[in-house]
Amino acid sequence: MQEPTREQLQAMAYVDGELGPADRATFESLLATRPDLQLEVTQMRKLGLLARAMAAPEPIDHEWKRLELDPLQRASTSLGFAALGFGTAGLAGWVGFELWTSEMQLLPKLLLGLVCAGALLLFLVTLRGRLRTLPYDPYTEIER
Amino acid sequence: MILCTTDAVPGREIRETIGLVRGNTVRSRHLGRDISASFKRLVGGEIEEYTKLLAESREQAIDRMIAEARARGADAVVGMRFTTSEISAGAAEFVAYGTAVKLT
Numbered sequence: 001m002q003e004p005t006r007e008q009l010q011a012m013a014y015v016d017g018e019l020g021p022a023d024r025a026t027f028e029s030l031l032a033t034r035p036d037l038q039l040e041v042t043q044m045r046k047l048g049l050l051a052r053a054m055a056a057p058e059p060i061d062h063e064w065k066r067l068e069l070d071p072l073q074r075a076s077t078s079l080g081f082a083a084l085g086f087g088t089a090g091l092a093g094w095v096g097f098e099l100w101t102s103e104m105q106l107l108p109k110l111l112l113g114l115v116c117a118g119a120l121l122l123f124l125v126t127l128r129g130r131l132r133t134l135p136y137d138p139y140t141e142i143e144r
Numbered sequence: 145m146i147l148c149t150t151d152a153v154p155g156r157e158i159r160e161t162i163g164l165v166r167g168n169t170v171r172s173r174h175l176g177r178d179i180s181a182s183f184k185r186l187v188g189g190e191i192e193e194y195t196k197l198l199a200e201s202r203e204q205a206i207d208r209m210i211a212e213a214r215a216r217g218a219d220a221v222v223g224m225r226f227t228t229s230e231i232s233a234g235a236a237e238f239v240a241y242g243t244a245v246k247l248t
Contacts (some may be wrong), residue, residue: 017145017210017214021215021217024214024215045207049203049207052203053199053203060190064192081176081179084179139171139200139201139203139204140200142196142199142200142203143192143195143196143199144192144195144196144199
């Protein structure tokens with residue numbers, strides 16, 4: 001087993017709240033410039049959270065796990081979501097096409113296109129932000 | 145960091161009261177989970193998607209409160225409480241607050 005580095009030991013002490021004010025401030029300024037160390041701290045926080053949220057499994061948990069593994073349940077869920085997603089996208093495309101080829105004047109058409117493009121762009125920017133920050137979010141594995 | 149809902153920590157004496165510390169967060173689940181949750185609302189039973197949402201929010205709010213208490217040099221937070229509210233459909237706000245103190 002590999003020995004923890006000095007920075008890893010500092011990260012552990014930081015997560016456990018064992019650093020004094022001066023050491024904490026120094027570590028926090030180092031943390032601000034080191035994404036690898038930020039990931040390390042996130043992982044340690046995740047472990048701490050798991051320990052804090054330890055709960056005895058209930059009979060219903062086993063049944064939910066079995067259902068998650070059940071091929072019929074999984075296939076039906078995936079199929080349902082796929083149908084919903086493709087159906088919605090197709091419907092949106094069809095409505096867009098109908099509007100574009102309608103008798104409507106060019107200006108409202110362009111404005112409508114602008115609204116849709118803006119909404120899509122904002123959604124993509126938000127999604128990008130979430131995906132970028134997801135590895136630093138230690139709260140995603142808490143069940144109850 | 146000792147957290148307790150009582151006004152004192154049994155067996156320890158409060159040396160100094162630092163003041164109010166709090167942590168809050170507003171979290172949501174993604175659209176897929178909201179869709180699953182809306183179907184579960186039709187058939188009844190526990191909606192784990194939202195149980196998980198509140199649990200995530202609770203832990204993050206606690207951590208933020210602890211971080212503030214630590215930054216202010218506290219040993220414990222007494223009289224800790226939680227409040228929760230709905231900011232928008234499917235998003236939960238969770239607030240954890242208490243009084244930060246130094247113990248002997």
